[in-house]
Amino acid sequence: MTAATQCFHCDEAIPAGVDISVRLGGESRPVCCAGCKAAAEFIRDAGLSDYYRFRDAPAPRPEALPDDAWVTYDRPEIQARLVATTGAHSSINLLLEGVRCSACTWLIERRLERVAGVVDVAVNPATGRGRVEWQAGEARLSTLLRTIQGLGYRPHVLGVTDTLEVAVRERRQALKRLFIAGLGMMQVLMFAVAMYAGAFEGMDPFLRRFLRLVSMIVATPVLVYSGRPFLEGAWRNLRARQLGMDVPVAIALVLAYGASTLNTFLGRGEVYFDSVTMFVFLLLLGRFAEMSARHQAGSTSDALLRLQPVSATRLRGSTSERVPVADLAVGDRVLVPAGETFPVDGLLAEGRSTADESLLTGESAPVEKQAGDSVIGGSVNVGQPVRMTVTAVGHDTVLAAVVRLLERAQTERPGIARLADRWASWFVALVLLAAAVVAGAWLVVDPPGAFEATLAVLVVTCPCALSLATPTAITASTAALARGGLLITRADALEALAQATRVVVDKTGTLTVGHPEVVGCERLGTVAPGQCLAIAAALEQSSAHPIARAFRTVPGPLPHASGVSVHPWRGVEGRVDGRPTRIGRRDFVAEICPTRELPDAGLYLGREGEWLAAIGITDPLQPGAVQAVRRLAELGLPTEIASGDHPAAVAAVAAATGVARHHSRLAPEDKVELVRRLEHQGESVVMIGDGVNDAPVLAAANVSIAMGAGASLAQTSADAVLMGQDLRAVPGAIEVARRTVAVIRQNLAWAAAYNLAALPLAAFGLIPPWAAAIGMSASSLLVVANALRLRFRPPPDRLRVDAPPATALA
Amino acid sequence: MSILYVLIPLGLVLVAAAAWAFFWAVGNGQFDDLETPGWSVLIDEDKTGEEDAEEEEHERP
Numbered sequence: 001m002t003a004a005t006q007c008f009h010c011d012e013a014i015p016a017g018v019d020i021s022v023r024l025g026g027e028s029r030p031v032c033c034a035g036c037k038a039a040a041e042f043i044r045d046a047g048l049s050d051y052y053r054f055r056d057a058p059a060p061r062p063e064a065l066p067d068d069a070w071v072t073y074d075r076p077e078i079q080a081r082l083v084a085t086t087g088a089h090s091s092i093n094l095l096l097e098g099v100r101c102s103a104c105t106w107l108i109e110r111r112l113e114r115v116a117g118v119v120d121v122a123v124n125p126a127t128g129r130g131r132v133e134w135q136a137g138e139a140r141l142s143t144l145l146r147t148i149q150g151l152g153y154r155p156h157v158l159g160v161t162d163t164l165e166v167a168v169r170e171r172r173q174a175l176k177r178l179f180i181a182g183l184g185m186m187q188v189l190m191f192a193v194a195m196y197a198g199a200f201e202g203m204d205p206f207l208r209r210f211l212r213l214v215s216m217i218v219a220t221p222v223l224v225y226s227g228r229p230f231l232e233g234a235w236r237n238l239r240a241r242q243l244g245m246d247v248p249v250a251i252a253l254v255l256a257y258g259a260s261t262l263n264t265f266l267g268r269g270e271v272y273f274d275s276v277t278m279f280v281f282l283l284l285l286g287r288f289a290e291m292s293a294r295h296q297a298g299s300t301s302d303a304l305l306r307l308q309p310v311s312a313t314r315l316r317g318s319t320s321e322r323v324p325v326a327d328l329a330v331g332d333r334v335l336v337p338a339g340e341t342f343p344v345d346g347l348l349a350e351g352r353s354t355a356d357e358s359l360l361t362g363e364s365a366p367v368e369k370q371a372g373d374s375v376i377g378g379s380v381n382v383g384q385p386v387r388m389t390v391t392a393v394g395h396d397t398v399l400a401a402v403v404r405l406l407e408r409a410q411t412e413r414p415g416i417a418r419l420a421d422r423w424a425s426w427f428v429a430l431v432l433l434a435a436a437v438v439a440g441a442w443l444v445v446d447p448p449g450a451f452e453a454t455l456a457v458l459v460v461t462c463p464c465a466l467s468l469a470t471p472t473a474i475t476a477s478t479a480a481l482a483r484g485g486l487l488i489t490r491a492d493a494l495e496a497l498a499q500a501t502r503v504v505v506d507k508t509g510t511l512t513v514g515h516p517e518v519v520g521c522e523r524l525g526t527v528a529p530g531q532c533l534a535i536a537a538a539l540e541q542s543s544a545h546p547i548a549r550a551f552r553t554v555p556g557p558l559p560h561a562s563g564v565s566v567h568p569w570r571g572v573e574g575r576v577d578g579r580p581t582r583i584g585r586r587d588f589v590a591e592i593c594p595t596r597e598l599p600d601a602g603l604y605l606g607r608e609g610e611w612l613a614a615i616g617i618t619d620p621l622q623p624g625a626v627q628a629v630r631r632l633a634e635l636g637l638p639t640e641i642a643s644g645d646h647p648a649a650v651a652a653v654a655a656a657t658g659v660a661r662h663h664s665r666l667a668p669e670d671k672v673e674l675v676r677r678l679e680h681q682g683e684s685v686v687m688i689g690d691g692v693n694d695a696p697v698l699a700a701a702n703v704s705i706a707m708g709a710g711a712s713l714a715q716t717s718a719d720a721v722l723m724g725q726d727l728r729a730v731p732g733a734i735e736v737a738r739r740t741v742a743v744i745r746q747n748l749a750w751a752a753a754y755n756l757a758a759l760p761l762a763a764f765g766l767i768p769p770w771a772a773a774i775g776m777s778a779s780s781l782l783v784v785a786n787a788l789r790l791r792f793r794p795p796p797d798r799l800r801v802d803a804p805p806a807t808a809l810a
Numbered sequence: 811m812s813i814l815y816v817l818i819p820l821g822l823v824l825v826a827a828a829a830w831a832f833f834w835a836v837g838n839g840q841f842d843d844l845e846t847p848g849w850s851v852l853i854d855e856d857k858t859g860e861e862d863a864e865e866e867e868h869e870r871p
Contacts, residue, residue, distance in 0.1 A: 168842055171841075171842070172836050172837070172841070172842070175836050175841055176832070176833055176836055179829070179832050179836075180829060183825060183828065183829060187821070187822075187825055204811070207811065207814065210814075210815065210818075211818075214818055214819075214822065217822070218822070218825070
């Protein structure tokens with residue numbers, strides 16, 4: 001089947017002097033290079049030699065990438081770092097070079113879905129990122145990657161390749177194409193002006209033929225080199241029996257160029273080299289703008305990925321050694337010098353310092369850390385050198401979870417985008433049909449004008465704008481929100497946020513910080529306040545109630561408490577120094593103490609026959625909670641508090657934040673019931689809560705925002721995660737979401753209106769091909785530019801001075 | 811007007827030269843970063859490799 005002078009694998013001619021061969025099926029087959037040899041041997045060794053018998057096209061020549069390059073990805077130690085496994089499913093994030101439009105997405109998704117074991121494939125054409133999920137053990141990662149490569153795209157597993165390098169290469173390629181198209185367009189237009197002038201003033205026919213020939217020479221590289229993405233895209237579409245937006249573009253380009261070339265050589269009719277070059281240039285300009293937006297959005301998660309340093313200083317006994325971060329294990333002790341990045345998640349073992357977590361939380365102020373505090377891998381140690389104990393590495397780190405969530409949002413395509421894609425596909429079919437009808441009608445009525453009118457229809461109605469309208473807007477606003485500290489993890493979240501009519505928040509840990517503090521101890525009896533606190537701490541020692549945490553900071557030595565029993569919602573009782581002692585609510589302590597006038601406080605301490613102290617407890621409000629509630633109200637979203645805490649505490653927080661409606665003592669089921677009831681009344685509910693404890697109610701709400709606290713992040717199912725503690729990001733996000741949806745609507749409306757208006761004009765021959773090229777490209781550029789406005793969101797209002805934290809009784 | 815038969819091919823040669831020059835510049839990374847080089851002239855504290863190395867020494871206790 002293959003001639004001996006051609007490579008057995010890639011079917012290219014074997015260069016003179018090369019003598020490499022591969023043993024296959026008992027025969028020696030000549031190949032052209034070591035790459036082909038390796039590839040052929042890999043296929044043979046995998047028992048897939050039949051490939052060579054049944055293939056109907058030569059294999060792509062594995063230039064830089066021999067086929068077995070992907071096999072490395074099947075090694076468990078590599079997969080451990082790249083593949084996320086949840087239950088029986090494994091998933092991986094990819095950057096796909098060469099993905100340019102929805103049709104590419106469609107092709108890759110359909111092809112991969114046919115691979116046995118693959119559960120889900122999502123590719124976002126705007127970001128060029130994809131996510132593949134498969135049954136662990138059913139499909140091999142290398143198979144998936146090779147399948148993608150076979151389609152003509154180059155997959156890059158995120159985390160292994162420097163994605164920046166890919167972006168640079170893509171940008172350089174695009175710049176060159178754009179330059180050739182622009183330069184060629186200018187030359188051809190210059191000649192076109194001369195020829196138009198010649199048509200009026202009279203021109204030597206030989207000179208005219210000469211100018212046409214020169215125009216053709218200049219237009220050829222523009223079509224072949226600059227226009228290649230469109231031609232290739234269309235070819236791919238046709239092979240996949242799919243109608244993408246490249247198809248009408250390519251048909252128009254080839255028709256116009258072909259007819260012009262023919263007319264040049266025959267010396268008759270019109271030439272359209274000016275339209276061809278202009279069309280290519282303007283289309284490329286639109287794609288270049290979209291590509292730049294994609295790279296900038298991608299740079300957010302790339303920046304996060306790059307946060308993690310490559311090496312760290314591990315301490316072994318008294319010696320220290322520099323090791324790759326990948327070699328760190330849970331329990332290792334690591335030295336982090338000042339100014340360096342914490343390599344992985346861990347607990348501060350020694351020393352105190354401040355950490356800059358701004359890239360993860362959007363919070364610009366450094367956070368104080370002392371021994372025992374947890375630090376996040378990727379944050380920067382800006383204070384003193386410290387030692388830390390590793391608690392999580394690799395995929396379990398907060399950083400990895402953040403990047404995964406961000407990528408999930410970027411690869412998922414919201415409902416509105418899927419709808420637009422389906423439309424675009426139908427639209428292309430409609431365009432081709434319309435072009436055929438127009439061509440037929442003109443041929444009957446006025447044959448000489450048929451060609452131009454058909455060309456104009458094909459060019460002017462290219463649905464590029466329709467396809468770019470949504471993904472560009474979503475990408476731009478997701479990136480803007482991530483910079484502000486709110487991580488959108490589901491693509492539909494933006495749409496849902498924009499439609500929200502009511503906000504339900506959890507109290508503890510959401511509106512308030514969640515760590516109660518002792519703010520005062522008023523002496524009521526004979527015992528000194530310090531001793532009172534020690535007694536209280538002794539009683540609370542064994543209690544799991546959040547309030548008990550407030551007493552952990554009380555300095556020892558603590559008196560001995562025996563027979564401690566906890567009375568839910570009331571307090572704690574025990575014997576201290578042999579006397580029955582109670583701490584808790586006023587009525588609870590009053591049962592063993594004489595009646596008397598008491599100051600207002602959160603907790604009371606007393607022992608048989610004697611009041612000891614009134615202890616002030618506060619759970620400080622989150623910074624910005626008051627402003628957030630006020631701003632939400634301004635946006636038309638009333639806030640409600642749904643808390644499991646007792647009424648007095650909830651009422652106090654409600655009063656402090658200005659929330660009118662509050663519900664207390666709700667079990668998780670009650671919260672779900674509350675949200676369901678609100679939704680039943682036609683409200684669209686945003687639920688803000690703790691990612692783990694409020695998981696059921698978060699799942700029930702139309703859109704959920706989880707407070708991103710460390711380890712819980714990895715398991716969150718919320719639609720969005722608030723990375724910092726600043727609730728003001730929530731009203732900010734709702735504004736951005738509303739603007740995003742507005743921009744998408746504008747874009748879709750514009751694209752539809754433009755196409756509907758231009759189609760009849762072009763059909764009646766009122767638009768010459770060059771004007772059609774300008775109109776169509778201007779439409780796409782307008783849509784992209786409109787979406788990019790979302791990036792220029794004013795930064796969240798963090799500079800305003802916070803109201804002093806209101807005291808809430810707990 | 812027969813001079814056009816000389817000037818236009820000459821123009822094409824110039825265009826080809828411009829294209830070549832641009833390709834060289836792109837390949838050379840001249841267009842990869844259009845912002846930083848503009849700022850770099852304003853940053854006058856040039857550090858030598860030795861100074862950097864010294865600083866690293868200080869950071870490591």
